[in-house]
Amino acid sequence: MEGSMFYWISWSFWVYLTFFLNKQNPYRFKLAAAILMLIALSTLHFRLGNIDIFASGLFLLFLTFILISKEKLRAIIYFFICSYIIGISYVTFHLFEIFDPIWIILKKEWMMGILLGYLAILLQKTLRGRLLIVLNGTMQGEILYTIILSKYHFPYSIGTFAYLDVCALISFLLVGWSFFENAGTIFQNHFNFTEKAKQKSS
Numbered sequence: 001m002e003g004s005m006f007y008w009i010s011w012s013f014w015v016y017l018t019f020f021l022n023k024q025n026p027y028r029f030k031l032a033a034a035i036l037m038l039i040a041l042s043t044l045h046f047r048l049g050n051i052d053i054f055a056s057g058l059f060l061l062f063l064t065f066i067l068i069s070k071e072k073l074r075a076i077i078y079f080f081i082c083s084y085i086i087g088i089s090y091v092t093f094h095l096f097e098i099f100d101p102i103w104i105i106l107k108k109e110w111m112m113g114i115l116l117g118y119l120a121i122l123l124q125k126t127l128r129g130r131l132l133i134v135l136n137g138t139m140q141g142e143i144l145y146t147i148i149l150s151k152y153h154f155p156y157s158i159g160t161f162a163y164l165d166v167c168a169l170i171s172f173l174l175v176g177w178s179f180f181e182n183a184g185t186i187f188q189n190h191f192n193f194t195e196k197a198k199q200k201s202s
Contacts, residue, residue: 003161005109006042009168010035013175034063042164045157051146057139057159060167064136079133082123086137089119091145109162113169120174127178134170138163 017032041055068079093112097104104111116138120130142158149156 006164006168052157054159061139082133083137087141090141117173
């Protein structure tokens, strides 16, 4: 069922941010509010000409544009290059799916999630940068893919639950990868804290 993966992952992130993340974290409230807004907008849509557009997709696009615009000029240029690469990869995957669907050997969402997640890891070093280029690039890819299909009179909606499923899965994979990348530091800090606590107690 389309949308189930999006809802499961989104609510899981929201629960973690709300109840488990350190309350002193400056991004905690903003991220939780953004996730709730995304969930609320996921069912709202409108028509622009012959194209059906979901509000959640536009929300992601504008949010990532705002966040990217706060970076330095050189970083902004690099972000848009990375987003362009992600967007072209997204469109190419969909076009291959139409013209040669036999190579889709696994679920489409997982294949796309692994491919785009791997690209994001290669292009950006931080979790924030990876999430930004994935969300921005895939949404631009959605728009470009819709423009291509509209020339052949194929109906396609921008930002549907299928798109949100892919974004949620990629975000989940990137967060998991980031955890493994920083696992050594996390465990080291935990053990250092435990040893200090034992020394104080003794």
